[in-house]
Amino acid sequence: MRVVVAPDSFKGSATADEAARALARGWLARRPGDDVRLVPLADGGEGTLDAFAAARPDAERRTVTVPGPDGRPVSAAWLLLPDRTAVLELARSSGLPLMASPDPLGAHTYGLGAVARAALDAGATRLVVGLGGSASTDGGTGALRALGLRLHDDLGRDLPLGGAALAGLAGIDTTDLRPAPPGGVRLLVDVTAPLTGPAGAAAVFGPQKGAQPAEVTLLDTALRRFAGLAGGDPDEPGAGAAGGTAYGLAAVWGATIVPGATTIAGLVGLPGALAAADVVLTGEGRFDETSLTGKVVGSLLDSAAAAGVRVAVAAGQVAGPVPGSVSAAVSLVELAGSVDAALGDPGRWLTEAGALLAGRLST
Template sequence: MRIVVTPDSFKGSVTADAAARALAGGWLTRRPGDDVRLIPLADGGEGTVDAFAAALPEAERRTVTVPGPDGRPVTAVWLALPDGAAVLELAQSSGLPLMAAPDPLGAHTYGLGAVARAALDAGATRLVIGLGGSASTDGGTGALRALGLRLRDTRGRELPLGGAALADLAHVDTGELLPAPPGGVQLLVDVTAPLAGPAGAAAVYGPQKGAQPADVTLLDAALRRLAGLVGGDPDKPGAGAAGGTAYGLAALWGARIVPGATTIAELVGLPDALADADLVLTGEGRFDETSLTGKVVGSLLAAAEAAGLRVGVAAGQVSGPVPGSVSASVSLVELAGSVEAALHDPARWLTEAGAVLAGRLGNEQMSAVGC
């Protein structure tokens, strides 16, 4: 039997690649003769670079040190693909876990722009940028400033970094902004939020980054001010991704906003793998109703259903009713007995989950195909 193992990362606990290996290992303890293919996935957030690296072993990892979202240096990895493209991940340079303490008004994306600049300096002809897990709400202006953008107030003074500073924005100078690479820029997003308003970057995601109600009001007004001076399409679905970084890069650098989960799946060859598969295993940290709204597992379920494949899901926690497109699900917390135990050794419990799913699905699948 041919099995495709294609999980997302379990955020803050285990990478998608490690999760895939653990699930596959558990499955093979019960069914050692099966043909198991690993395709770890991501939706544009944490694990995007790893997903591409696992699927494209000929790609080369490059490391660069850049200012993190609070200015302290961080080390980020980008991936150089054989066709000249570079894969970047905002979470590695400007992600919320990199902050010593939340700073919703001052955190910035300068590090992302510095990584992009390093990739361009190395000869990248196309950029694929995963946007997810951002610490800031700066409309991508930090990243663009690392690429040469200049932002000034009414007196001509350079603005400080951070989203709150955009409230004083008066002049946008693109004269020194590096051109986008000839192959363009793809932005992988996992949300459909617009830039501003009640469903926008500040209102919906600002509180996750430490923003209080007054901070949300200030940041939303600052993003509106940016859009008023820059133009573009602030209402485009996904423009609010990563604190509005998608909007800024689209409006000022011509980047294209695309759904992260489905785009990554296509780029790493998942459709072809599903066409040859008998069964699919996937997983994520928490499986609930939000999993079905553009996330990795939801996108995978749709693709598997279209291909007529049964799906087993392993998740840290399973919350709410499990959709009919899932043939079997396993909660690591239930296996381990507690959240703490599951987090202490996620690889162990993912391996156990793989074995449980093999027991539940393997024999059923063989019966279904008449073996």
């Protein structure tokens, strides 16, 4: 059989590439004669860069030191493809794990803009930016300031970095803003949240970054003030991604907001791989009803159904009924006997899952 192994990352335990290799190892142990192709996937959040690197061995990996979300220097990797497309991952420069301690009001995305600037300096003619795992709620203003945007108060003074400072915003100066690359900027998002309001960036994601109720209100007010001056469409689905970074880059820099899972699948060659496949093996940390709402596995199920390809799923946990579009599903927790055991040796249990699924789909 021709098999495509295309999982998402198992967050906290295995990258998409690690998961793909383990699943393939198990499958081939049971069916060594099969033609197995690895296409690890992502949705625009953490793991996006690794998915691209695994699927595109012709990509050149580069690293630049930039200010992290709390100002401390971080080493951020990015990819340059042969066609001069640069792939950036916000989590590498401005992600929550990079913070020494939570700072929901002052954390910023300046590092992301610094990486984008480095990519443009290196000759990139198009940017693909994975948005996810953000530490801040600054509307992407930090990134834009790294690219030359000036934000000032009513006395003409430059604002401090961070989302809270936007409450004092009086003017936006784009005079020195670096132009977007000629091929454009595509923002990969995995949420449909608008910029502001009860379903917006501050209300939904602010608490995950340490924001207390009063701070959520302040950040939402600050983002509304920014939107009032920047224009654009703060209600566009996905505008609230990465603390509103999607909105800011779209409104001020002309970037395009796109669904991360389907866009990455196209860019790494999944449609062509499915067209030649008999079976696709995918997986994620938890497979449940939310998996079908635009996430990696749900998007892949749709693509596989359109291509007439059978699907097998290996997940850390399988919760609820398995949809009819899935031919077989395996839970790593059930294989291992407990959550701790599954997390303790994910490679082993992913390999066992691959072998088990190979047996179930042999006919």
